[in-house]
Amino acid sequence: MWHKTGMIVHERDPYNAETSREGLLAPITGAASFYVRNHGPVPDVDERTWSLAVGGLVESPARLTLAELTENFAHHEVVATLQCAGNRRSGFLPVEDIPGEDPWGPGATSTARWTGARLGDVLRSAGLRDGAAHVEFEAPDVSDLADPPQRYGGSVPLGKALADEVLLAWAMDGDPLPRVHGGPVRVVVPGWIGARSVKWVERITVRTDPSANWFQATSYRLLPPETDPDSAGPGDGISLGPVALNCDILTPEPGERVSPGPVRVRGYAHAGEDRGVARVDVSGDGGATWVQADLAEAASAWAWRHWQASLELGTPGRRTLLARAWDTTGACQPESAGALWNPKGYANNSWARVQVRVGA
Ligand code: MTE
Ligand code: MO
16 A cells, blocks of 8 residues: 555556655655645556566667666766656646646655666667667556556756766665655656656667657647647647746645744745756745745755745735745746736746735
8 A cells, every 4th residue: 555644645546746845944854744636546566577578779679677778877866856747736726727737735845865876877788879869768567647647758968867966766765666656666867857767668769769658759748828738739739858946835835824923934845857946035924025035965966955934024914925936047936926827827937925814
């Protein structure tokens, strides 16, 4: 049984659950609180018979057992935050409804210390052939959300696949990878949308083109707002890869009553791929004035940064707390969800907004 306690459950079957605001406060989330995103039933994978096929544009196609993967390749550890493209989708709903998608809040993201072999080491040992440009991952879980129903899969460009931080991970926080998180082995693609970190991976194919799997070619793409998502076809919209700069407020919680006087505001911020979080600003007066938050050290270049600030909220009444992060390129999160709304509700990285009541 893989259902967890203390989670905000969006669906029981397939199991989809987000981490609570409280659970998001820890630098390393822990398997018990780590968000779960599934597009089909969790497959019954036996680690004794599991194997990983490596093929396509390689010199020597291979099939690796778990023992071969763990014994023949160097072990590496990376602390990395995974973030679903649908994280903070609920912030889009006041703009316009998003039928058919779950209203994930700030908890479709979590951080773990992953251990595994470098995908690049496995690819280099198989030998890359001319024309190699994308690396496809396939898993055995079948999703009937896909049209037609199919196994889950996706791909990343070769350059990312060969990067040091990308792992074929068999452990999470030092323990064998739990089944619900892709055990025995999953791909971990730090800095990219969670969808590319394929769980229960059993086939890797080196290709000239991105994967034709529905979750790569048709889903997880940013469509223009006027598009009907049901009639969008392969290649429509913008393919999502590196995650957008984002942040949210974790305490106080929405609707919380806070006493007048200084209020401690805490949250997380995350910048994808080669960017880092450089600054977080917090406001208690609708953005008229801002306070710079104190940033905690990141556990790695691939992990989120927690932050905290103290705000004077003044007289009793309703207040909206705002937070916005800046990254190491000098970019800031966009102000409004309205400008970002898209029919599948992906990549909402607008300013964090939490309404509280100041009262005795
Ligand atoms: N891999 C498989 N095989 N099946 C899936 O449904 N979901 C993806 C990705 N890998 C998925 C998958 C998505 S969209 C996300 S955000 C992450 O897994 C979530 O990983 P987690 O459930 O370990 O948090
Ligand atoms: Mo996701």
